Amino acid sequence: MRPPAPAPACDIPQDRLEPILVGEAARRGAHVRFETKFLSLTQDDEGVDVQVEDQRRSQVFTIRARYVVGADGGQSRVAEAVGLPLRGESGVGSAMNVRFTADLSPYVAHRPGSLFEVIQPEREEQLGTGCCGWCARGTTGWPASCTSASATRV
Numbered sequence: 001m002r003p004p005a006p007a008p009a010c011d012i013p014q015d016r017l018e019p020i021l022v023g024e025a026a027r028r029g030a031h032v033r034f035e036t037k038f039l040s041l042t043q044d045d046e047g048v049d050v051q052v053e054d055q056r057r058s059q060v061f062t063i064r065a066r067y068v069v070g071a072d073g074g075q076s077r078v079a080e081a082v083g084l085p086l087r088g089e090s091g092v093g094s095a096m097n098v099r100f101t102a103d104l105s106p107y108v109a110h111r112p113g114s115l116f117e118v119i120q121p122e123r124e125e126q127l128g129t130g131c132c133g134w135c136a137r138g139t140t141g142w143p144a145s146c147t148s149a150s151a152t153r154v
C-alpha cells in the first residue's frame, strides 16, 4: 500500500516536541510566555492591544501587537473576542493526560504501536496509553490519556 505521505511517520510526545519548537521560535526572535492567559483585545487602525494574565503572578498586563493569531483551541476566546462564531456542539467530552514511568515491556515489546487502549467495558471512561516516542525512549516513559464522553467527569 502506498503511504499517505513521503515522510515516515514519527511519534514524538509533547514533552520532546515542544522544546524543539520553542527553541526554534526563540532562535528566530519569538518571546514565548507560558502560563499567560489571553483575556481580551482591543483593535485600532495600527494594531491590537491584548490583555493577558500572568497566571503565576496573578498580574494582568497589555501587549501591543500588530496581529493576533487565535490558536487557542475549540473554545477560543480570541475567536469570541472578534465575533467569529464556531459552529457545532462543544463540551462533548473531556480528557486528562498523565505522564508516568513504568516498564510495560512484557505487554508491548512484542507488538510496538502508537496507541494502546485499556478496555474496561463496565466503565464509561476509557484509559488509553500512547507509546509515543517508542524508538527514542524505550518502553518506560508513557503518557496515559483518560477520556470521557462527559464534559466534567474525568
Ligand SMILES: Cc1cc2nc3c(=O)[nH]c(=O)nc-3n(C[C@H](O)[C@H](O)[C@H](O)COP(=O)(O)OP(=O)(O)OC[C@H]3O[C@@H](n4cnc5c(N)ncnc54)[C@H](O)[C@@H]3O)c2cc1C
Pocket: 036, 037, 038, 039, 071, 072, 073, 074, 077, 095, 145, 147
Ligand atoms: C484525547 C484526544 C485525542 C486526540 N487524538 C487525535 C488524533 O489521534 N489525531 C488527531 O488528528 N487529532 C486528535 N485529537 C484532536 C486534536 O488534539 C485537536 O484537534 C488539536 O489539538 C486542536 O489543535 P488546536 O491548536 O486548534 O488547539 P489545542 O491543541 O486545544 O491548543 C489550544 C492551546 O491554547 C491554549 N489556550 C486556551 N485558551 C487560552 C487562553 N485564554 N489564553 C492562552 N492560551 C489558551 C491551551 O492551553 C492550548 O495550549 C485528539 C484530541 C483529544 C482530546
